[in-house]
Amino acid sequence: MKILLMGPPGAGKGSQSEKLVKDYELTNISTGEMFREAYRNNSPLGIEAMRYINKGELVSDEITNEIVRKRLLRSDAERCFLLDGYPRTVAQAEALDKMLEKMQSKLNAVINIVVDKQAILERMVGRRVCKSCGSTYHLSFKPPRVDGVCDSCGGELYQREDDQLDSVKNRLEIYETKTKPIIDYYSKRGILRNVDGMQSFDAVYKDIKQALGEVI
């Protein structure tokens, strides 16, 4: 099963993928998380990427396609994976098609989480992320049991720099101009399903499972 989870920043892709990868035994491939991990490890790629990320801009297609290409070649991505946050431009979608074609593979389903702009802003500004394991919380909608501490690993929670209002606005604009056109790209293939993301975590998850059942 090869799935792509789409939606604007803050739609709930990361939150839903945490459950999906466990239930369906998928390899989670989140380009945002890969860049953040590279930065945590002080790698030149991570440091270069973070210059764009913190401003709310996209990392170049070249760099991003290359890290995905390498990631897809690893054995744990051979059969089942879930892509979150990639592709984000039509050029990336085309590059992904070529990579998968070379592997004699293809995407089985694209799930697009639909959320309105006000909710996106609330979700991003209140988001807190674990420094150690990357788990996601929200100050109001999914608070940790102990303030500032990750429920899963005890790590410290922080606010991503790109979740500050200025970056958020930039990211939403980029989503509209660069990422949204991909919806059309996949819907023409008949593998795209829209899911209402303005519901509780559990209700969104239930709808995603139902949509996957329809396409796969």
Ligand code: ADP
């Ligand atoms: P994305 O990966 O799409 O950027 P996240 O999964 O990180 O989005 O979610 C963004 C923020 O919104 C997080 O703080 C998360 O806890 C919260 N959130 C996600 N889904 C919901 C939901 N259905 N209801 C309320 N808050 C949500």
Ligand code: AMP
């Ligand atoms: P995310 O964790 O998906 O919210 O991504 C955080 C940031 O990483 C984005 O705002 C971009 O700056 C960068 N990023 C993640 N995925 C991509 C991608 N596919 N193409 C370009 N930049 C990306």
